[in-house]
Amino acid sequence: MDKVKVAVLGGSGYTAVELIKLLLRHPGAEIVAITSRQDEHIADLHPSLLGRIDVRCQPFDADALKAKGVQCAFGCLPHGTSMESIPPLLERDIRVVDLSADYRLRDAKVYQEWYKETHHDLKNLAHAVYGLPEVYGDAINGAKLVANPGCYPQTAILGLAPLVAHKLIERSGIVIDSKSGVSGGGRTPKLNFHFPECNESVSAYAVGTHRHTPEIEQALSDVAGAPVSVIFTPHLMPMDRGILSTIYATPTRAVTEPELTELYRSYYADKPFVRVRTAPPATKDTTGTNFLDVCVKVVRGKVLVLAAEDNLVRGASGVAVQNFNRLFGFDERAGLL
Numbered sequence: 001m002d003k004v005k006v007a008v009l010g011g012s013g014y015t016a017v018e019l020i021k022l023l024l025r026h027p028g029a030e031i032v033a034i035t036s037r038q039d040e041h042i043a044d045l046h047p048s049l050l051g052r053i054d055v056r057c058q059p060f061d062a063d064a065l066k067a068k069g070v071q072c073a074f075g076c077l078p079h080g081t082s083m084e085s086i087p088p089l090l091e092r093d094i095r096v097v098d099l100s101a102d103y104r105l106r107d108a109k110v111y112q113e114w115y116k117e118t119h120h121d122l123k124n125l126a127h128a129v130y131g132l133p134e135v136y137g138d139a140i141n142g143a144k145l146v147a148n149p150g151c152y153p154q155t156a157i158l159g160l161a162p163l164v165a166h167k168l169i170e171r172s173g174i175v176i177d178s179k180s181g182v183s184g185g186g187r188t189p190k191l192n193f194h195f196p197e198c199n200e201s202v203s204a205y206a207v208g209t210h211r212h213t214p215e216i217e218q219a220l221s222d223v224a225g226a227p228v229s230v231i232f233t234p235h236l237m238p239m240d241r242g243i244l245s246t247i248y249a250t251p252t253r254a255v256t257e258p259e260l261t262e263l264y265r266s267y268y269a270d271k272p273f274v275r276v277r278t279a280p281p282a283t284k285d286t287t288g289t290n291f292l293d294v295c296v297k298v299v300r301g302k303v304l305v306l307a308a309e310d311n312l313v314r315g316a317s318g319v320a321v322q323n324f325n326r327l328f329g330f331d332e333r334a335g336l337l
């Protein structure tokens with residue numbers, strides 16, 4: 001079988017370099033183009049790629065990508081920028097896995113409320129599929145446009161899905177306390193990511209206003225078949241990568257830890273990238289992998305869920321490859337194990 005010709009958009013960023021490394025190991029993908037605003041060889045932008053790939057970045061131009069035979073483009077661009085670049089690709093029959101948040105929220109009014117920007121591509125928003133394979137499964141396979149899920153939301157959604165699906169917790173008052181490494185903020189410099197600002201310090205941010213709140217609620221409401229509401233508080237941790245979410249919920253009946261662990265094991269039995277554990281996971285257990293590790297506990301009448309992942313792999317580029325595998329009929333694990 002011929003390899004699928006792919007392009008990576010936004011080559012100089014963190015998710016792009018992670019994705020390029022995954023795609024170089026993928027048996028069915030060939031990177032034929034990388035776009036960037038910088039006229040550089042990709043290995044000059046990311047020296048870790050030296051000797052592994054010979055591609056010079058090109059400016060974004062949908063016709064030029066089509067002329068190179070690109071069948072699938074991975075958007076590693078900031079939100080807002082993505083929705084400008086993606087329509088011309090779809091018009092040229094190039095399938096897209098978008099790592100930004102632009103096509104994740106089905107309701108453009110909700111997007112405007114949380115992102116403080118107007119959505120300019122309602123046409124494609126209408127057919128985008130939310131790319132969380134463990135929940136939306138086969139709906140992803142035939143998609144033209146996959147909205148890759150956010151990094152924090154994956155820990156919350158997969159951490160809670162078994163409980164919500166079986167109506168074992170109250171659907172409101174769920175508390176999600178998340179910690180992320182600094183690479184979650186991307187490579188573009190910002191003051192709070194400056195070394196003396198974040199090193200040896202832990203801080204909460206976007207309290208009550210973080211834009212992943214509606215994304216978590218949208219997916220969990222789909223799983224529940226009824227509205228779910230959460231309180232989500234992210235924290236910046238002085239580490240390169242990794243997310244740990246600690247989630248608190250109220251059970252709807254008396255539950256035990258062995259019963260819930262068994263429920264999680266059966267819910268994720270055929271999901272190769274969710275590992276159900278009895279001990280609380282550490283971010284390091286997942287570093288560099290597409291695994292999301294989850295552990296469920298019962299403490300003083302509350303259910304606690306701990307979920308860990310690598311924000312750049314499982315949280316972004318790894319799940320993007322998982323989605324690519326579904327789009328082009330590869331084994332879901334191709335290039336990832």
Ligand SMILES: NC(=O)C1=CN([C@@H]2O[C@H](COP(=O)(O)OP(=O)(O)OC[C@H]3O[C@@H](n4cnc5c(N)ncnc54)[C@H](OP(=O)(O)O)[C@@H]3O)[C@@H](O)[C@H]2O)C=CC1
Nearest residue numbers: 010011012013014015036037077078100184186187188316
């Ligand atoms: N970091 C993470 O853990 C996660 C990130 N995401 C999402 O993935 C996307 C990429 O994230 P990430 O790689 O971390 O971000 P980076 O800031 O590291 O990279 C984004 C790249 O987009 C390109 N770009 C094009 N237009 C613009 C513009 N107007 N302003 C700034 N950059 C622009 C730049 O590449 P160039 O200079 O080559 O043109 C830039 O390096 C984002 O939408 C992010 O929200 C999703 C999940 C997790």
Ligand SMILES: CC(=O)N[C@@H](CCC(=O)OP(=O)(O)O)C(=O)O
Nearest residue numbers: 100101150151180181182184185
């Ligand atoms: C630590 C840190 O700053 N994390 C980022 C995660 C954003 C992200 O990558 O998610 P989207 O794809 O939805 O933008 C933040 O909280 O904004």
